[in-house]
Amino acid sequence: MSRLTKVSGSLLAILMIAMTQLQVSGVAAVPIELLSLDSAVIRASSNAALFILADPGPANLGVTNPRPPNVAYATLSDWTATGFVYGMCLNMPQVMVLDSSASYVDQSDGRLKVSQMPVVAFGGPAVHAVVNYYEKGRFTPLYFHYDQVAGQYQFRRSSDGTVVYGLLTSQVTENYDVLMVEAFTDSSGNTIFICYGIGFKGTYAMGKLLKSRIGPNISLYTYSWYIYIWRDLNGDGFPDLNEISADPVAYGS
Amino acid sequence: MRLLAVVAVVLVFGTATVGVSGFPQLSVSIFTNSSSYNPGEGVTLYGYVRDTAGSPVPYATVSIQVNDPIGSPLHLVYLNSYADGSYSGTFNLPMSAGNGMYTVYVTAYKYQWNPSSSLARFSVPRITLYSLQSRTFGAAPNTVYFIYPDYEHAQYKLPGVGLAALSDWSAMGMLYGMCSNVQNDGMDTNGNLVDLSSGSPVFSEKSVVVMGGRGVHNVVYYYEDRRLAPLYFSYDASTYYLKKKDGSTAGSISIPELTGLHKDMFVLEAFTDLKGNTVLIAYGITWKGTFAAGLYLKSVIAPNLAGYSHAWYVFRWDDLNGDGMIDLNEISQVASGD
Numbered sequence: 001m002s003r004l005t006k007v008s009g010s011l012l013a014i015l016m017i018a019m020t021q022l023q024v025s026g027v028a029a030v031p032i033e034l035l036s037l038d039s040a041v042i043r044a045s046s047n048a049a050l051f052i053l054a055d056p057g058p059a060n061l062g063v064t065n066p067r068p069p070n071v072a073y074a075t076l077s078d079w080t081a082t083g084f085v086y087g088m089c090l091n092m093p094q095v096m097v098l099d100s101s102a103s104y105v106d107q108s109d110g111r112l113k114v115s116q117m118p119v120v121a122f123g124g125p126a127v128h129a130v131v132n133y134y135e136k137g138r139f140t141p142l143y144f145h146y147d148q149v150a151g152q153y154q155f156r157r158s159s160d161g162t163v164v165y166g167l168l169t170s171q172v173t174e175n176y177d178v179l180m181v182e183a184f185t186d187s188s189g190n191t192i193f194i195c196y197g198i199g200f201k202g203t204y205a206m207g208k209l210l211k212s213r214i215g216p217n218i219s220l221y222t223y224s225w226y227i228y229i230w231r232d233l234n235g236d237g238f239p240d241l242n243e244i245s246a247d248p249v250a251y252g253s
Numbered sequence: 254m255r256l257l258a259v260v261a262v263v264l265v266f267g268t269a270t271v272g273v274s275g276f277p278q279l280s281v282s283i284f285t286n287s288s289s290y291n292p293g294e295g296v297t298l299y300g301y302v303r304d305t306a307g308s309p310v311p312y313a314t315v316s317i318q319v320n321d322p323i324g325s326p327l328h329l330v331y332l333n334s335y336a337d338g339s340y341s342g343t344f345n346l347p348m349s350a351g352n353g354m355y356t357v358y359v360t361a362y363k364y365q366w367n368p369s370s371s372l373a374r375f376s377v378p379r380i381t382l383y384s385l386q387s388r389t390f391g392a393a394p395n396t397v398y399f400i401y402p403d404y405e406h407a408q409y410k411l412p413g414v415g416l417a418a419l420s421d422w423s424a425m426g427m428l429y430g431m432c433s434n435v436q437n438d439g440m441d442t443n444g445n446l447v448d449l450s451s452g453s454p455v456f457s458e459k460s461v462v463v464m465g466g467r468g469v470h471n472v473v474y475y476y477e478d479r480r481l482a483p484l485y486f487s488y489d490a491s492t493y494y495l496k497k498k499d500g501s502t503a504g505s506i507s508i509p510e511l512t513g514l515h516k517d518m519f520v521l522e523a524f525t526d527l528k529g530n531t532v533l534i535a536y537g538i539t540w541k542g543t544f545a546a547g548l549y550l551k552s553v554i555a556p557n558l559a560g561y562s563h564a565w566y567v568f569r570w571d572d573l574n575g576d577g578m579i580d581l582n583e584i585s586q587v588a589s590g591d
Contacts, residue, residue, distance in 0.1 A: 083423070208426075240439070
């Protein structure tokens with residue numbers, strides 16, 4: 001009996017490791033073309049698209065909601081970026097909720113409770129429960145990584161860990177940021193769109209870019225992820241459209 | 254006869270600031286019943302004649318002159334104040350009235366009183382939220398300016414205007430996202446967009462979108478301080494108000510109601526400024542009202558914009574489910590007007 005228990009325990013451990021590896025490998029997610037933002041979200045029927053805002057915390061919200069492990073409260077500038085896409089939608093209203101809504105998001109880990117929905121989740125993994133869930137599970141095409149040894153912020157490919165773009169942490173300032181957008185489907189059939197910068201200005205800039213440059217030419221965006229740079233050319237601290245790199249510094253599927 | 258009347262009015266305005274010592278001082282105000290009109294519409298002019306303590310002055314003579322956008326007299330009238338100090342009159346704009354800003358000059362005078370002058374403005378044509386469909390959201394590329402309140406350059410804020418919080422930016426994306434074309438944006442401390450000595454936009458004949466209250470936004474401060482916006486923010490010890498130009502209340506919310514961030518009040522208003530810019534102002538008393546303004550404009554008003562035929566609207570948000578998040582079914586209209 002005790003031997004059987006021991007074996008079962010080993011099997012269980014092996015199974016758990018296998019499941020973890022399965023989760024880490026992210027096999028259940030499929031990168032899709034960014035251009036699908038148009039059909040999935042911009043042209044979505046009323047109440048068909050789900051916009052998930054990162055909880056801004058009790059000081060802003062007036063309500064204290066629990067956060068999944070390692071997820072902090074967001075700044076409200078992330079909401080501005082989301083608004084650019086919400087504003088582009090042709091059919092109103094759409095569903096807008098917080099990532100702390102237990103009806104839509106599993107509060108223990110950030111997993112979505114919906115299926116077959118287009119979902120917009122803007123904000124980095126450190127502040128957005130849903131983004132955190134997808135990146136931690138390596139379901140996203142890219143994930144953010146802080147490489148302490150190299151002193152770099154990096155975007156890595158979830159499939160193999162390859163660094164697709166990295167920059168020294170000292171490069172990211174009030175006047176310089178990196179911004180990323182990506183699209184994929186999850187195992188529940190949700191079509192997910194994530195964007196964020198390393199700083200809040202990058203997230204804001206990505207929202208503006210989606211509206212002003214990507215949106216009008218959306219059919220050209222046939223890859224699943226794109227990375228851009230914002231450099232504050234006039235030094236006013238405000239991300240102007242012409243300060244965002246004309247071409248992505250990296251892209252892929 | 255008309256020439257004599259013009260001369261008389263000019264003389265009155267020319268001596269309006271010359272007081273005779275020993276005589277009490279009159280104080281006159283003037284308002285219009287709307288901030289904008291279409292050609293052919295009736296314009297109601299009204300106001301009050303008071304002394305410096307605020308008590309009504311009856312039976313004062315009130316001369317009113319309306320000038321068109323190029324400064325030519327369009328309408329001249331003499332009225333008398335009633336027993337309560339009030340006066341009013343109406344005239345019809347001609348069908349040929351051109352677009353632009355009209356100025357209404359008023360002077361009150363009375364025997365053995367020092368006269369007083371004031372002015373009001375209105376624009377042609379009528380501006381409503383519906384006007385924004387073509388003038389703002391459907392406007393040609395680079396003709397609309399989205400001006401954010403700066404959150405870090407205090408040295409470029411006007412006296413009485415503080416730094417914004419990023420929460421004041423929360424809804425701007427939604428309004429920018431509604432535009433058919435790529436537009437301009439920047440902060441209220443950008444001297445290329447805003448005259449930093451007054452808060453006035455430096456450009457003309459464009460569209461302006463500003464979100465955030467007068468306490469944090471140079472441009473909103475300018476429009477409210479000059480009474481160019483249809484409504485302005487005010488408060489006393491217990492209540493926050495949105496007031497009309499004549500000081501009457503368009504909406505109010507008690508200060509205790511805002512505690513806990515589960516209620517708010519917000520305004521959406523459209524008007525023309527002195528430079529011919531079409532202006533949209535949206536803000537709440539707290540950031541949640543500002544966000545609610547953007548969300549409601551995009552989600553509810555924009556799909557039914559033709560039904561929004563007034564210049565200003567005041568709404569309330571009450572967090573019915575207590576989750577702190579703004580839901581559309583929690584927003585209700587309080588008042589509207591022109």
